[in-house]
Amino acid sequence: MPFKMTEMVGCEFPLFAFSHCRDVVAAASRAGGFGVLGAVSYTPEQLEHELKWIDDHVDGKPYGVDVLIPEVQAVDKSITADAIIAQIPSEYRDFVRQILRDAGVSEEAGSPQGGNQAPNTSLGQELLEVSFNHPVRLIANALGTAPPEMIAAGKKHGIPVAALVGAKEHALKQVEAGVDIIVAQGGEGGGHCGDVSTVVLIPEVVRAIKDAGADIPVLAAGGIMTGEQMAGMMAMGADGAWCGSVWLASPEAETTEVFREKMIAAGSRDTIRSKHRTGKFSRQLKSEWHERWESAGLPALPMPLMSLLAEPVLRAIDQAAVGGNAQAQALSSYWVGQGLGLVQDSRGVGTIVQDFKAGLARGFEDLAEAVE
Amino acid sequence: MPFKMTEMVGCEFPLFAFSHCRDVVAAASRAGGFGVLGAVSYTPEQLEHELKWIDDHVDGKPYGVDVLIPEVQAVDKSITADAIIAQIPSEYRDFVRQILRDAGVSEEAGSPQGGNQAPNTSLGQELLEVSFNHPVRLIANALGTAPPEMIAAGKKHGIPVAALVGAKEHALKQVEAGVDIIVAQGGEGGGHCGDVSTVVLIPEVVRAIKDAGADIPVLAAGGIMTGEQMAGMMAMGADGAWCGSVWLASPEAETTEVFREKMIAAGSRDTIRSKHRTGKFSRQLKSEWHERWESAGLPALPMPLMSLLAEPVLRAIDQAAVGGNAQAQALSSYWVGQGLGLVQDSRGVGTIVQDFKAGLARGFEDLAEAVE
Structure with a gap:
């Protein structure tokens, strides 16, 4: 049986590679995963340039874009x-x-x-428009509830919208808002995070969505660096893994x-x-x-x-x-999760994706051996 | 194939129920799990009384005792x-x-x-002696590295010694000290805890023990309240789960x-x-x-x-x-982990053990469906 995410976004393997770096995005997608470009800090012109590059290097494989559209845009336009x-x-x-x-x-x-x-507060919307001119297969909202414009734009273009959450209550709000995929990130993850850990958050969110009568896939994030962990998350009801930190030590990454x-x-x-x-x-x-x-x-x-x-x-x-x-x-510092303790060398992005595939199979076999 | 823990401590199902309450311990063992009495706060006379009660109520099933033997006992005996x-x-x-x-x-x-x-600083040792007069199948050390006396006493009586750790480095120290089982508890767990989360700690400890050339089973602790989570932990290399918080809402528990x-x-x-x-x-x-x-x-x-x-x-x-x-x-408060968000009612200990068995099977089936 194919992975649920394969149907939704067209990837062979439900490992989502979030990165601010186009090289990571393209390499992850080429290897069968699904690269997601974190575009929050780009201007529309820069994003156009990056997505063009990805289109030229992704061998026709699917990828996505992560933008930030604030729920409330109440910034005074006269303030420089x-x-x-x-x-x-x-x-x-x-x-x-x-x-x-x-x-x-x-x-x-x-x-x-x-x-x-004045700072451009409608930037997120512009980034979204740039993205839809490329063959993106997923749009993600980095922080807060995805606003109605984003959900509507996703529906119009037939592109699923994902939202990141760090608490069950936020997941339920997103489901109500109409998102298609929930990325639930535990507090051990890198970047902005809540304080509920991944091992608690994933089953909590999976159960809450089910109890709400919804059928929305959940991607597990926070501390995940191996295929065995991905297997573990899928045993807890997740439909795949969303990783950011694991790519940061690879030669392709934007890190120094x-x-x-x-x-x-x-x-x-x-x-x-x-x-x-x-x-x-x-x-x-x-x-x-x-x-x-x-x-x-x-x-x-x-x-x-x-x-x-x-x-x-x-x-x-x-x-x-x-x-x-x-x-x-x-x-010197950078955003990274506790999972960095599991990274012992600098591997290429494609190798990491293959490692995840092997680790997922191994995790499944280990569990099968114990329970069968 | 039988669970590895079944061989080591004689339980049918590798779910360890840590509790300060004899009723929880006996009920968990009777249901096929493995109850562990937290005996740190007992006098030797009280512990004798509690273990006698457990012997009378456990239907011959295996159980263990958790004591605290400090590594260094440097308290001045003249201080009252x-x-x-x-x-x-x-x-x-x-x-x-x-x-x-x-x-x-x-x-x-x-x-x-x-x-x-003077406070009795050799209490842990006395509790250990009381325990060995009962058919205990496991001795655990609650905090810090298990001291040589404890390891020696375990070997002498043929009883495995377990130690709780919250970091990979502590696990390696315990392995070197000669413990038989590592309980690795993530920072989301109730009671004393470090700050590395379960989903990172378990694969880290499993890998570190393997890299050290040792073959010591690891029990996963911290935030685990369901069989699906237990399945997830076993996919990450754990040999079972060690839970404390999940019993606290049951009618058998010592809680108010x-x-x-x-x-x-x-x-x-x-x-x-x-x-x-x-x-x-x-x-x-x-x-x-x-x-x-x-x-x-x-x-x-x-x-x-x-x-x-x-x-x-x-x-x-x-x-x-x-x-x-x-x-x-x-x-009013008590020690409890983040997993309490997954507890929605007050169930009997025996029911919780059966829920875990069903959840473990379900978690395995979910993973099998996704990967096969």
């Missing part, structure tokens, strides 16, 4: 990016300048990027070589769920960045101020780290 | 219990008195229990009816990993107890002071809660 950046308290600007100075990294490179235009080496050396206790990057809890590789903020006792700024302050600084740190600056290497 | 209690700062005593007063609960009932004797009702009503986001009960991180049902401590900004006392202060207070609160005191009900 410069005015938003001006809201960052000087104490915080001084603090990150000090971090850069202490590490011997150019302070200028780490300055927030402003502009005299410094981060890849840190990731391979790190154990499952070396991540932190911190607000000191985006203003909301997101799981990251623990580094001196977090130690500096904790010892300073400065609470995180709200979204989007924290990102506007932190991202240019962390990019400057990454550049210096790649250049061999040891202090910058100690500060 | 009164002297230890005197170390609790008056600010803390005043604070818990205020909690009791505000809730209309007798302050006297909540006072720490002292005495002019107030707690059982709160547990059934609670969701997976209603637990907290807090130091404000024992002095170490342990996962509990979130209640006004934790809110009071957090808003007071008082850091937890170290072990054993925090328990000596908190336990009598929480017992007095529980009594008042059962008596109908609404404020005491709001304060």
Whole structure:
């Protein structure tokens, strides 16, 4: 019997590869999985360029796009990016300048990027339009309930809409909103996350959807790096796995070589769920960045101020780290889940997909041997 | 093929039921699982009494005992219990008195229990001796590396020794120390816990033991309340499941009816990993107890002071809660894991064991349908 996700999105194997990097997306799809491009940070022009590249490199295999359409778009159009950046308290600007100075990294490179235009809050909608001009087979909404425009656009183009959730209650809201696929991510996962763990969240969401009389597939996310774990999630009722961290150590990924080496050396206790990057809890590789903020006792700024302050600084740190600056290497971090403890080397994306297939079969055989 | 644990400890089904309550232990073993009595808080006389009762009610089925033998026993024998209690700062005593007063609960009932004797630090060893006079089939060490005396005693009596761990590194230490079974508990579990989640910890520990060239079975713990989850854990390489929280809502459990009702009503986001009960991180049902401590900004006392202060207070609160005191009900708490979100009613222990058997088969069939 074919996987349910094969019917829905056309992939051979229900392993979803979320990545900000087109190379990972194309390689995962080519290997029989399903690449999903995280497009939140792109302009429409950039996204067009990336999707064109994917179309040229995916050998006709299916892939998807993850955009962010906020449920409520209440930003005042008269406020410029410069005015938003001006809201960052000087104490915080001084603090990150000090971090850069202490590490011997150019302070200028780490300055927030402003502009005299209003930030484009309808960007998500534009990204969606760009996406539908390509043969995408899935649209995902990264955060919050998928808004009606997104669901309607998916229906119009016949493309399933997926939504990420970290709690049963959010899954039920998404089902009510009309999404086609739920990605349930446990708190051990990288990036924005709740605090319910994958092993509890998956059966909880599967049961809640069933109890609500709905028939919506669930993809399991959070800590999954092997086919045996994927088998385990499918025994708990999931229809496949959605992975982000497992690709980060591969040569195709957008990560720096410094981060890849840190990731391979790190154990499952070396991540932190911190607000000191985006203003909301997101799981990251623990580094001196977090130690500096904790010892300073400065609470995180709200979204989007924290990102506007932190991202240019962390990019400057990454550049210096790649250049061999040891202090910058100690500060360097990225979003990654606890599952990094299961990553022991840098493998190509295609190899990882094949490893998952073999691991799924092995997990099934192990279980069969025990119960039959 | 029989379960590996069946050979080792004689149970029909590798579901381990950890409980402080003899009724749960006997009922789980009678149903084909394996009950393990948490004996840490018993005197040798009490334990003798409880094990005699279990022997009389277990229908000859196998069961085990969980004791606590600290690795290092460096307590000064000249220090009395009164002297230890005197170390609790008056600010803390005043604070818990205020909690009791505000809730209309007798302050006297909540006072720490002292005495002019030294606390018995060789208690674990005595409990072990009591246990070996009964037909126990497993000895578990609740916290820290199993000490050489325990391993030796197990070998002498031909009884396997299990140890609980929350991190891969601790598992490897235990294997080196010579334990026979590893119980790996994720941070979503109730009671003392680390912060690595079950879905990451189990494959990590299984792989580390294999890479170390050892052949030690692993029981999965943390968040497991259903047979489907157990199937998932076995697909990831576990040899069975070790559960504590799932029994707490059953009529046989030591919990109060107030707690059982709160547990059934609670969701997976209603637990907290807090130091404000024992002095170490342990996962509990979130209640006004934790809110009071957090808003007071008082850091937890170290072990054993925090328990000596908190336990009598929480017992007095529980009594008042059962008596109908609404404020005491709001304060009432107990150790429980995130999996409580999967418990929707109060079922007998025997029924829960049968549910697990059916769920394991269902999980296997679901996976088989997807992959075959």
